[in-house]
Amino acid sequence: MLVRNALPQPRVWAYDADGMATNHFSPFTADPQFTALYDEMAARWFADEVVDARWRMWLLTRWARHARSVPGAFAEFGTYRGGCAWMVLSTAELGPERRFYLFDTFAGIPHENLTEAERASEFGGRLADTSVEYVAQLLAPWGDIPQLVPGDVFATTESAPAGPLAFAHIDLNAAAPTEHVLRHVYDRLSPGGVIVFDDYGWTGYEDQRARIDAFVASRPEELVALPTGQAVLLRSP
Ligand SMILES: C[S@@+](CC[C@H](N)C(=O)[O-])C[C@H]1O[C@@H](n2cnc3c(N)ncnc32)[C@H](O)[C@@H]1O
Numbered sequence: 154m155l156v157r158n159a160l161p162q163p164r165v166w167a168y169d170a171d172g173m174a175t176n177h178f179s180p181f182t183a184d185p186q187f188t189a190l191y192d193e194m195a196a197r198w199f200a201d202e203v204v205d206a207r208w209r210m211w212l213l214t215r216w217a218r219h220a221r222s223v224p225g226a227f228a229e230f231g232t233y234r235g236g237c238a239w240m241v242l243s244t245a246e247l248g249p250e251r252r253f254y255l256f257d258t259f260a261g262i263p264h265e266n267l268t269e270a271e272r273a274s275e276f277g278g279r280l281a282d283t284s285v286e287y288v289a290q291l292l293a294p295w296g297d298i299p300q301l302v303p304g305d306v307f308a309t310t311e312s313a314p315a316g317p318l319a320f321a322h323i324d325l326n327a328a329a330p331t332e333h334v335l336r337h338v339y340d341r342l343s344p345g346g347v348i349v350f351d352d353y354g355w356t357g358y359e360d361q362r363a364r365i366d367a368f369v370a371s372r373p374e375e376l377v378a379l380p381t382g383q384a385v386l387l388r389s390p
Contacts, residue, residue, distance in 0.1 A: 170205035172355070173380050181211045190243050198236040200282055209351070209381045213237060214244040216347045216385065217320055221245060225317035225343045230306055230334045231324035231351070232257040233280050235288040241322075242295045249298065256302045256309055256334075259285045263305050266329040268360040276327055306330045310337045317343045324351035328360035335368050344390040350376075353384035 167179040181187045191210060195203050217227065227247065232238055232255040247253060261281030271277075285303050292299040302309050307330065321338045325331050331352075338348060350365060352358040353376075369376045369386065378384045 168208055170207070171209060172382055173208065175208075175380070179208065179211075181207050187211065187214075187244065190240060194236050194239050194243075198234060209383055210237070210240050212379065212381060212383060212385075213322060213349055213351075214240055216349050217241045217245040217322075220320035220345075220347045221247065221251075223319035223343050223345045223347070225319035225341075225346060226314070227251060227253040227320040228256065228318055228338070229253070229322040229324065230256045230330075230338075231322075231326065232259070232288060232301075233324075234283045235291045237322060237324065237351075238288070238299060239291060242292065242299065247295075247298055249296070251298060252314070253295075253299045254302055254313055255288065255292075255299055256304075256306050256313070257283075257288075258305055259283055259288060259301070259303050262325075262327055265305070266307065266327070268328050270360055271327055274357060280326070306334055310334060315341065317341055317346075319343055319346050321346075321348045322351065323348060326352055326358070326361075328358075328364050331361050332364040332368060335365065339368075339372070339388075342388040344388055346388045348386040348388075350384040350386075352382065354378055354380075354382035 162176055166174045166176055167182060168175050191207055198204065229238055238255055262276050262279050264277035267276055285301055289301055302313050318338060318341045323331055323334055325334065342348065352361055353365060373389050374386050376384050376386050
C-alpha cells in the first residue's frame with residue numbers, strides 16, 4: 154500500500170545520528186537544559202569519541218521520569234562509565250528514599266557466558282575502561298540514591314535487594330546475561346513498571362533479541378521496538 158503524506162516533508166533531518174534519521178519533531182532540540190546535560194555527559198562518556206545518542210537518551214530519561222509514579226527501586230544492568238545513570242539522575246529527580254541499583258563488573262564484559270557469535274565478535278573484555286571508583290565519584294552528588302553492585306550479574310542479582318522494581322534499564326551488550334537479568338527483573342517489576350532494552354534492534358545483537366523475544370512471547374505484555382534500536386516493556390497489572 155502506498156501511503157503519502159498530505160503535506161510536503163522537509164528534506165533536512167532534525168536528527169541524523171546513532172543509526173537513525175528523522176525529520177520529525179525531536180523534543181530535545183527544544184530543551185536547552187537537556188542539551189546542556191547531554192553535552193556535559195557526552196564529553197566524558199567514551200574516552201576516544203563524543204557520541205550523539207540524544208534520541209536514545211531522551212527516551213530513556215522520559216521512561217525513567219514516567220516510572221517515578223510506580224512503586225519500587227530503579228535499576229540499571231550494564232552501567233559502564235555511568236553516562237546513562239548520570240542522565241537519569243540528572244533529569245528524573247528521584248526522591249531521597251528511592252534507590253537506583255547499578256549492576257556491572259565495572260571491569261568490562263566477562264569472557265564467560267557469551268554466545269558463539271559474541272565470542273567470534275570478541276565481545277569479551279570490551280568496555281573495561283571504567284571502575285567502581287570512577288562511577289562512585291561521578292554519582293556522589295546523589296548521595297545514597299545510586300547503589301553500585303559490582304560483579305558478574307550471574308553472581309550479583311540474587312544477592313541484591315529483592316524488593317519491587319519500578320524501572321530497569323538493561324544494557325549488557327550480551328545475550329545470556331540479558332536473559333538472566335530479564336527473568337530476575339520481570340518477576341520483581343511492579344504493575345506499570347518499565348523495562349528499557351538498549352541493544353534490542355542493533356545489528357550484531359541478534360542473539361540477544363532472540364532471547365528477549367522468546368521470553369516475552371509467553372508473557373501477556375507486548376514488547377515495543379523503537380527506531381532508536383531500543384525496546385520497551387510495560388508490566389501489566
Ligand atoms: C554498553 S555498556 C553499558 C553502557 C551504560 N548503560 C552507559 O550508560 O554507558 C555494557 C556494560 O555491560 C557490562 N556487562 C556485560 N556483561 C556483564 C555481566 N555478565 N555482568 C555484569 N556486567 C556486564 C559491561 O561491563 C559494560 O560495562
